[in-house]
Amino acid sequence: MAWEVGMKKWLRRIRGAIGMGLAWAAAWGGAGTIMMLGFLLVTGSRPDAPFPLMFGAFGFVAGVIFSGVLGLVEGRRGLIRCPFHALQHGGRPWGFCSPRPLSWPSPLQGTPRSYGT
Numbered sequence: 001m002a003w004e005v006g007m008k009k010w011l012r013r014i015r016g017a018i019g020m021g022l023a024w025a026a027a028w029g030g031a032g033t034i035m036m037l038g039f040l041l042v043t044g045s046r047p048d049a050p051f052p053l054m055f056g057a058f059g060f061v062a063g064v065i066f067s068g069v070l071g072l073v074e075g076r077r078g079l080i081r082c083p084f085h086a087l088q089h090g091g092r093p094w095g096f097c098s099p100r101p102l103s104w105p106s107p108l109q110g111t112p113r114s115y116g117t
Helices: 002-043 051-074 084-097
Strands: none
16 A cells, blocks of 8 residues: 555656656747747758757756756755745756856956867
8 A cells, every 4th residue: 555655756757857848848939939030031941850850859848857956956845836936946056067158258358268160
């Protein structure tokens, strides 16, 4: 009997992670659609890459990972009961890890630097 309760808890967590992944996939798929439409308006032709599918897949994986990290960090509390500052401080390391574009201006120079050209 005890393993049934534990199994139901894990199935509920997995279902929640998949739901979070689907919500993120829908949002990122919409962003990919906007990007594809922008590309269509600027160039007049459809891009070769399926941006909505690529962004949707990325959004699904990112949503499942976010749900897993949230479950590890916050434990029993759900997303609704998490304090905003905890989510904000949890996102700060990921922002520092993201690569910055190479065309940003260097702090030592006034002009943007370009590699390879």
